[in-house]
Amino acid sequence: MTQVDFDDLQRTAAERIARASDEEGLRAIEREYLDKGGVIAGLLASIPTLEPTERREFGQSANGLKQAVQAALADGRAALAAGRLAAELAADDFDPTLPGARLERGSLHPLTQVRREVEDLFSSMGYQVLDGPEVELDYYNFQALNIPVDHPSREEQDTFYCDREHTLVMRTQTSPVQIRAMERMTPPFRVIAPGRVFRNEQQDATHEHTFHQVEGLVVGHGVQVGHLTWTLKNFLTQLFDREVPVRLRPGFFPFVEPGFEFDMGCAFCGGKGCRVCKGSGWIEFCGCGMVHPRVLEAGFAGRDDVDVSALTGFAFGFGLDRLVMTRYGVDDIRQFMGGDLRFLEQF
Amino acid sequence: MQVSYRWLERHVDLSGVTPLEVARLLTLHVAEVEGVEPFAAHLSDVTVGHVLERTAHPDADKLSVCRVDVGQGEPLQIVCGAPNVAAGQRVAVATIGTVLPGDFKIKKGKIRGQESAGMICSVRELDLGDEHDGIWVLPGEPEVGRSVAQALGLADWVFEIDNKSVTHRPDLWGHRGMARELAALLGRELKSLDTSLPETGSGEPYPVRVETPGCPRYLALPIDGVRAEPSPQWLRLLLLAVGQRPIDLLVDVSNFVMLDLGQPNHLFDRRRLAGSIEVREAREGELIQTLDGEERRLTPADLLICSGDQPVALAGVMGGELSKVEGDTNELLLEIANFHGTTVRRTAARLALRTDASARFEKSLDPCLALEAAGHLVRILAQIQPSLTLPSPITDAGDWAVPSVRIALPGERVRGILGVDMRDEQIAAHLGALGFGVAIDGGVLTVDVPTWRATKDVTIAEDLIEEVGRTVGYDAIPGAKLVAEVAPPPRDHRRELVRALQDRLSGSARFHEALGYSFQSNDLLRATRGADAAYVEVINPVAEGESKVRRSVLPSLLQKLGPNLRQRGDVRLFEIGKGYLPERRGERGDPAEVHELGLALAAPRPAANARFDAGALPRLRGVLDDLLHVVGAPAPEWRRAAADLPGWAHPGKAVEAVTTGAGGGARVALLAAIHPEVTRDLEIDGDASGACVSLDAILALDRTVSDYRPVPRFPGVKLDVAFSVPAQTPAADVAKVVDHAGKGLVASVELFDVYAGASVGEGKKSLAYHVVLQAADRTLDDKDQRKYLDRLERTAAHQGLELRRE
């Protein structure tokens, strides 16, 4: 029986493990030393052939060898993994300029987006959002709004009529919803009514025969001019997310008395005067005023539960299209109805 | 309307008040000033010169060489071609560098060999009139070296007033009315104006008969001893400032009075009249040739001024050919009338003939103003031509009354609405400054409206509150927080539905929201095969053939597919809008309104081997299923749609979703391939489908929140099954068989392949499904799967379906 040189075996195994460059190599060494029929198994199998006095020491040495090889393999594997990780982190195959995968998307019309903001702001102030017909009775569009048949402002409204008798019109304003609201609601109430309106105008970059308005109406007890200014100023300040200077000046609309034009400070020049505001520092935002007593009478006609003489209210109506044009810098109003995806998908 | 600063100064002292301040005051308290422009700005650059010497040009007969003192340095040598230039004159000199109207810059030069250091200007060169047969010899002895504008007091500013902001104010259509407002705002006096009629002779008053209520007052005054000559310069300059071309004295004075007091008037050549005036309604079809040369056909709604029976003017709108003053007459008849506003407005509108006169009459003028204007006109004319005489008293015809409105105004109401703390006396003072008569008695103001505001404009207490509010200034009214007096608004299901649809579509469904016009052209309706339907129609469309109001949003949505498809591979559009159905009308004749979601999808045609659900129609179907689920519609039944199809739908490829259960049976959605003729006519080069969803139908449903299903606790078994079936077999029928065979174990069935190639045989197709079997109480094993497949094979065979087991 030849002497087994455990130290040499261990040194050789350790050297080979250290030289192994991949898992494959380590696995081969593992098989050679540790598997069934491997070097260490062979050594252990030879124990019965030894002198009884030698057996114990030999067995300990063989097990020691086994553990040393296992430990060396574990270290070798750890070193390989560390190497791989270092290599992966050091890799220079990344192009940071490569684009991301394109996500197909949809879009909401810009008029819808701004309209929602307007609706939400007024909702938060207790306003109910109402809808009204686009093909409207002359009664609601004109007569009940203190615009009788002979009234000159009928002509200025460039109305589309739907019959020879002029009983049906394409509504020229969202104001008819004021009357419809009064007919079915009980004061006090606050409503807004966004929607499309129509004027018989030739189209160009700033004129449309179809555009969008938001009507507002508050009816109650003790409603004052100051409530109107506060409401609109508060609304604009929230909409534009900045303090907006405002002013009232006289304006004539048959369904309000007193009637006002409501201006807001020009955002482009900060009120100093520029091309957008035609040098005045102000931009017309809307027409408004205190609801005309004749309008209240028409709207609440036949209502025993409502004492019209005790009521006051204010109303306003502003254009949505121009708000949107201002916000996004859209320079051609016809884009809104055009349906070109290259326009729509930007929003 | 244009208003001149200098003209206003005739009526109110504006010292210390700049033109910009006037514009600000008017805008904030009276009417919108759209612009302020200097009048004839170049007059500030033209210098008053003194012609020291005039000598003939050595080499040109018609030219002269002048030495002109312009107040600075050596006198200038200027060559001048005007015949009337003479030594001693004060003239307007444009020196080197001055720019005259028409962008005409004066340069140093030689004229026929003689140096010329400027130009002596004619009236026309200064844009002050048409005369150019000589230079403008300045009147009086203006200071040499000053600007012409300053030396002659011509500096003026012109305010452009937005007419819409004064439609309700008959009194603001003349300078005096504007001046009255400024006087009140500045706390100054309106200058007095003598408008009394000078003494008249004792001849017979001119005979006038008023035969119509449309003319409440008609004044006629014969005037002798005046002739048409050029107007004096002050008059010409004022007219020029407000954009009126001076013509001759008679026309100019007439215009001046209209622009000064707001009262239109007319001067007739008395010799051309038949000796009497009649104001009457026109006869049907009666003709008049107006001064603009047009022949007008009239109706009884129009009013005529007639000489005898011969029409001479279209009342309140325009004179007729016969009314012209021509040649050197000195026998005139002044007409100043008051016409019914609405009558004039209708005539002017129907004939599309809006004039300065009609614009004023239609505001309902104060009848008292007529007599003031008569006195004003005669006095101005007499001042210019003292030879004027009035042979007979003025004729005052018509049935008119002094406009009188008295309003009780509680001071509390003013304070309540304006929210301004102000005593009754202060309120009275503000109204008084504007000409209102006010008496205070126990907290109530009794207000007499002045005649010029009493025709239509001021009728109720609120009108007076506006007067107080605007003179105080709306700036003085503090903002007041509107405190909650109202209950929170109720839930708004329609808006919630619209938003849910918009969000889903623009989000996960990746659709783009588009908006279409409510008016649809005949061409589009023909192209979308909808021309035969009934439409609400506007009688005055913006363009010929664009009168129809849409019933559905689909046509305009489909129209947007073609152009977009030419730009990109996949077009997904939706619109939520209203449609109008004239065949269903309300009690008052209003057409039924429907609320609709329209969807349109177009893409290149799928490849032959693409999955069965790659086309536009199945894709849109998937979107619809998702939408109906999101909005809580009970699971609808999809079935072939045969009846009641819109024209754009392919009749063989149309399905509808019909809801079952309570309130069910209504069509919630319709989905169809686009009719081949429509894709051809709209040039949609691809695979296109459209759908419409009725929001009204969805809102009418008992909408549900789907029940929670417990997450499975035991793993399921996934398997694929395929069938060979007759080509006509609906895939949904086969899916039902797949489901039923599980006796409750089938958790889901999903079709994933449809194939009809040669390998499955003639008249047959192959359908393949992913199936998941699942039990709530145990893990299923191979035995369960085998039992299921055996049962499926049997039930399928029973129905003529062949399960293909691999």
Ligand SMILES: [Zn+2]
């Ligand atoms: Zn600006």
